[in-house]
Amino acid sequence: MLISKWFGLFLILAVSFTIRYGYYGNSNLVLGPNTSRLLKASSVFVEQVQVKDDAKKGLFLYGFGEKPKLSLETKWNASKYLVVGIYRRKGFSLWLNKGSRISLAWVVHATEFNGLSVVLIKGEQNYVTVQPLKHTNSVVPSNPSDGNGKAEYLIEEDDSYYVSVLNMNLQSIIITMNLNVSSIMYDTTKATNKCSTLNGLCRFKLAFPKNHFVILTTPNNGDLDGWYIELSFLARLVTYVAILGLVVIVVSLALRYFGACSDGESSSEEIMPETENDPLLPEKEISVTYGTGDKDAELGVCSSSEDLYDGKICVICFDLPRNCFIVPCGHCATCYECALRVLNGENKVCPICRRFIHKVRKMFTIEKQG
Template sequence: MSRPMWAHTTPAGPQRWQETWARLLTPLTLWICVSVSLRYGYYGDNRMEIGPSSSRLMKASSVFVQQVEVRDVDKKVVSLYSFSEEPKLSHQANWSVSNYLIIGAYSRKGFSFWLNNGSRISMRLEAHPTHLNQLQVVMLKGERKFEILQPEQTSYTSAFNESKIGKEAEYNIEEDDRYYLEIINANRRSIIITVNVNVSSKMHDLAKAKAMCSTAKSSSCQLRLVFPNTHYVILTTPNNGELGDWYIELSFVARVITYIAILGFIVVFIFLILKYLGACDAESSNVVERPREEINETYPILPRKTVPQTYGTNEEEDDSGASSSSSEELYDEKLCVICYDEQRNCFFVPCGHCATCYDCAQRIMDGESKVCPICRRLIHKVRRLFNP
């Protein structure tokens, strides 16, 4: 009688690739979330509105940021300075602006400033007495969530030699932030007002800057950060005597090699965790299933009728009763389904089938397919069984 041949020979390549991609799915998802959060959240591109004589401090890690780039859309000269330590607010810049404004009916106009802690701003608005009552002035604080800033001092005065009434207000700045001066016209027609702004602005000390770039010659400049230090970047603007809109675009160019390293670390870490948990599960399942193996070691082998067998000659095929009885005897004797000579003394991990002897199991592991002869599942390990 010839030995049995297994008809089902599905290759293990697609199954192996599926298991590999399943393991990589979690670290890839984590890496994408971390990269998107850093690139478009904390270190995302920012289009900001600033004013004259600004000194804005930003902190950037050179591990994630390769360089800082600023684009001056209005070409009013912006400078970037890099420091290894946080500079102090030790300088003070005083500047003033006076402009005539025409505000349409039921409309508003505003101006943006970036002011640091310790700065002071005072302003005076002059308009016709009949218009001033319908004129509202609001000082807003914040870039995303606006907060109304209350003035420290307010007063009404009369202008000299003119039929105008002036409204004055003074604010003391206690926090580094963006401040927005908004003038609202609630009249039915347009009005003309005079705006006088005096600012005493706190500025950072730029004497110890490690690197510097400016948009004086072009509309953009790049400031490269030295790896792996943490840098303090100062964005400064000159006093150009204007209160109009002034926009710049600030970008943090990412260091790609850092994100690749993060991906590699996450993949290795998740792989080690899965491997450790798989080994623990295999050992625990062996301890739990041993009492059942003592009762019936063929569990969880598939029923005998699902195992296809072929025989060498027609005479043996005619003697179906004898063949069936002999195969049942071999099955009951718990012989190896590969060699039919040795006893079954091992099982496969993770499927748990006990169908071969240890030598045949090692030959399967040394082969290319490495699949269980019963369920065709990929084999990770072979565990030997020891009979008492």
């Protein structure tokens, strides 16, 4: 029982380290033009940072020993045509830092125009619709079949943002989306490491044992088709091996400690040392009492040899007399030495009834007077 508990604790710790390792696992990131995204890594657990860009769009990776300042402002604009099916959603993703502003303007081209939903959604996992600062939607007087609209947003949190266009018409539509973005960027002039993905892959090592900050930046090329990159934190395996080894040592010492305590408890239960002056005399009328005389409920009563067994010799060694009994079953079929060997062995069960042995008690005999 004790071993299973400690094994469960060790398993929990192992899972915890696995989760920690998973935190620094591979991540597929979606970026956009003029992105400046900050990530943090501990060099105790991470040896290298690696970025893979199969499209070779020219993303840059910067490394810092201290957190850089979010102090630069860059303005850029882009346009995109979207063909949106009936009751379908389309859009594109951007990474925007706190303090950035984004203005959307769109024109819908359709023979029949009933309605359109254009929203900005925040989050990579938990999606939240961002409320615009300004929002207008009207029909162009010169061409009633076309519609336009505008919306402006203030970014209050560093996160991934998705410009979503939902077509609620009974036919597919073509929409022209124009963006004007004032993006807040990190200052990369004091970077200690730098590499580019123009060849598809870049990496650099982290100096041990400091925390490091990593900046991902993309150029301003107006490409809104999506920047799909794979970011990898290559683990410092020596750290994980050392931690798991330490856990194994602690668990082993704990098991030894509790094992020693269990042995000490068994030893403390030994009552009255065996003497050579207390032989079993079958020719005399005797009564059997137990070493402590305590009337503990867990102490069974040793039955007479006529009721349980034939003879008074240990059923294990067939040499020494039976001079002990087993708690809790109460069987007295062995000598004290054999009973201790069973108790200290792997199979701690009574040789008669196979119940688990808690304690071994010696017994002695008292001759009746008169």
